Amino acid sequence: xxxxxxxxxxxxxxxxxxxxxxxxxxxxxxxxxxxxxxxxxxxxxxxxxxxxxxxxxxxxxxxxxxxxxxxxxxxxxxxxxxxxxxxxxxxxxxxxxxxxxxxxxxxxxxxxxxxxxxxxxxxxxxxxxxxxxxxxxxxxxxxxxxxxxxxxxxxxxxxxxxxxxxxxxxxxxxxxxxxxxxxxxxxxxxxxxxxxxxxxxxxxxxx
Amino acid sequence: xxxxxxxxxxxxxxxxxxxxxxxxxxxxxxxxxxxxxxxxxxxxxxxxxxxxxxxxxxxxxxxxxxxxxxxxxxxxxxxxxxxxxxxxxxxxxxxxxxxxxxxxxxxxxxxxxxxxxxxxxxxxxxxxxxxxxxxxxxxxxxxxxxxxxxxxxxxxxxxxxxxxxxxxxxxxxxxxxxxxxxxxxxxxxxxxxxxxxxxxxxxxxxxxxxxxxxxxxxxxxxxxxxxxxxxxxxxxxxxxxxxxxxxxxxxxxxxxxxxxxxxxxxxxxxxxxxxxxxxxxxxxxxxxxxxxxxxxxxxxxxxxxxxxxxxxxxxxxxxxxxxxxxxxxxxxxxxxxxxxxxxxxxxxxxxxxx
Numbered sequence: 001x002x003x004x005x006x007x008x009x010x011x012x013x014x015x016x017x018x019x020x021x022x023x024x025x026x027x028x029x030x031x032x033x034x035x036x037x038x039x040x041x042x043x044x045x046x047x048x049x050x051x052x053x054x055x056x057x058x059x060x061x062x063x064x065x066x067x068x069x070x071x072x073x074x075x076x077x078x079x080x081x082x083x084x085x086x087x088x089x090x091x092x093x094x095x096x097x098x099x100x101x102x103x104x105x106x107x108x109x110x111x112x113x114x115x116x117x118x119x120x121x122x123x124x125x126x127x128x129x130x131x132x133x134x135x136x137x138x139x140x141x142x143x144x145x146x147x148x149x150x151x152x153x154x155x156x157x158x159x160x161x162x163x164x165x166x167x168x169x170x171x172x173x174x175x176x177x178x179x180x181x182x183x184x185x186x187x188x189x190x191x192x193x194x195x196x197x198x199x200x201x202x203x204x205x206x207x
Numbered sequence: 208x209x210x211x212x213x214x215x216x217x218x219x220x221x222x223x224x225x226x227x228x229x230x231x232x233x234x235x236x237x238x239x240x241x242x243x244x245x246x247x248x249x250x251x252x253x254x255x256x257x258x259x260x261x262x263x264x265x266x267x268x269x270x271x272x273x274x275x276x277x278x279x280x281x282x283x284x285x286x287x288x289x290x291x292x293x294x295x296x297x298x299x300x301x302x303x304x305x306x307x308x309x310x311x312x313x314x315x316x317x318x319x320x321x322x323x324x325x326x327x328x329x330x331x332x333x334x335x336x337x338x339x340x341x342x343x344x345x346x347x348x349x350x351x352x353x354x355x356x357x358x359x360x361x362x363x364x365x366x367x368x369x370x371x372x373x374x375x376x377x378x379x380x381x382x383x384x385x386x387x388x389x390x391x392x393x394x395x396x397x398x399x400x401x402x403x404x405x406x407x408x409x410x411x412x413x414x415x416x417x418x419x420x421x422x423x424x425x426x427x428x429x430x431x432x433x434x435x436x437x438x439x440x441x442x443x444x445x446x447x448x449x450x451x452x453x454x455x456x457x458x459x460x461x462x463x464x465x466x467x468x469x470x471x472x473x474x475x476x477x478x479x480x481x482x483x484x485x486x487x488x489x490x491x492x493x494x495x496x497x498x499x500x501x502x503x504x505x506x507x508x509x510x511x512x513x514x515x516x517x518x519x520x521x522x523x524x525x526x527x528x529x530x531x532x533x534x535x536x537x538x539x540x541x542x543x544x545x546x547x548x549x550x551x552x553x554x555x556x557x558x559x560x561x
Binding site for chain 2: 039042043046051057060066074077085113119142145146152165197
């Protein structure tokens with residue numbers, strides 16, 4: 001039999017530093033702590049976070065995310081003994097592991113961005129729709145340059161930028177999961193944002 | 208709009224987490240969590256072996272209600288006194304079929320012995336399609352798999368009179384496994400209890416990203432097992448099939464006594480790139496001579512190869528690569544202590560129906 005999986009409805013995760021109310025499902029941090037002695041307690045974390053981790057991976061590596069999702073949770077399970085709730089919450093911790101897993105596939109990630117940049121450069125296949133808003137046309141025009149900009153970033157700068165943009169992590173969380181000082185995160189983000197901005201066309205160029 | 212907002216709104220999108228991929232990742236995690244304990248549970252039931260009157264390698268899938276026996280039956284693989292006995296393997300099946308079968312769509316199946324969950328993915332040439340995900344309990348996680356901003360509707364409907372819940376939506380940009388990209392790509396999900404203890408989660412995209420289309424698929428499901436396309440006809444006595452992933456063309460077996468001893472059979476269709484047995488062997492680190500062998504009348508190569516285990520230690524495996532008649536390349540990886548003749552005999556029993 002497979003261990004029964006606890007599912008929680010969508011919503012903000014419980015703060016791990018607070019004790020769960022009596023009868024409430026265990027928090028993420030409590031599950032990890034329990035799983036050190038009872039490995040099956042780790043399983044519900046997959047149900048809680050698989051979609052989030054896959055979405056983050058998918059934006060970075062496309063369909064390869066299916067494989068890397070599995071790898072991320074296997075690594076997380078093996079490292080659960082080293083997790084410290086006072087250091088970082090579970091969702092950022094998992095995204096940090098996912099980021100390290102993506103590192104092993106950096107070439108695939110860059111290739112994806114280049115392909116997306118190239119594809120975005122082609123004429124649109126759908127007909128011109130007068131209902132398209134200006135904002136949408138702007139976004140369409142930026143899709144290719146954005147992908148190209150991501151392909152051109154240094155891996156560690158891109159990691160910081162995408163943990164912020166797609167992982168919704170704060171500076172301190174990024175620092176924790178990448179194991180670097182917050183100041184280093186700031187400098188990496190500054191550089192990544194500057195380079196990304198420089199690669200984008202101006203509004204005039206778009207129109 | 209700053210760069211961060213732009214990346215969120217106009218940056219590359221993510222493919223949807225399909226039930227098959229989710230199930231495979233979850234199964235891998237559960238296997239890791241349960242380790243040897245879980246595998247011990249996969250041992251074939253004694254009653255099954257007695258009922259059929261012959262030793263068989265059983266596929267102990269809880270959801271596979273009907274299995275058929277194939278293969279030539281038990282036979283000693285060698286005249287050596289300590290030779291292993293190779294026995295027939297039960298055919299691996301997915302319990303449901305579609306009647307009528309959707310035209311132009313290729314199914315692929317994923318499952319694990321002892322795991323009550325299973326997935327059948329039906330894919331069209333452009334990579335769109337639908338997945339049939341079976342589980343004994345309600346997949347309450349299913350409706351939360353989508354980005355809230357992508358969802359355009361939720362509700363209830365009926366599939367052959369059974370209440371079903373649905374989610375519909377649209378992904379801004381999706382690139383399928385066939386490397387075809389779509390903008391504003393519709394998806395839909397339908398969940399209902401088809402029979403007591405049999406929950407179905409249908410996920411579809413493109414032409415199947417529509418509730419009516421999925422209700423049609425649901426109504427066409429019938430209780431008729433479908434064999435997976437890669438079958439391992441012979442395996443050592445005391446070993447069990449533990450998992451199969453058709454999308455990656457793999458069937459895995461493990462020793463009941465020591466689940467860390469595994470046997471893996473994999474097929475690489477020509478679409479994945481043309482490999483010759485020599486090239487496949489050359490992609491590994493061969494230790495010693497590479498032998499020429501014949502598998503089911505086809506030329507193959509057999510070698511002892513060295514791999515690095517996750518803990519950094521070196522492990523050695525027997526690797527056999529051969530060409531299947533229809534052009535695919537097949538490989539078998541077996542423990543080092545398997546006799547070369549046994550590895551060839553196992554390969555002889557492999558069948559693949561693309």
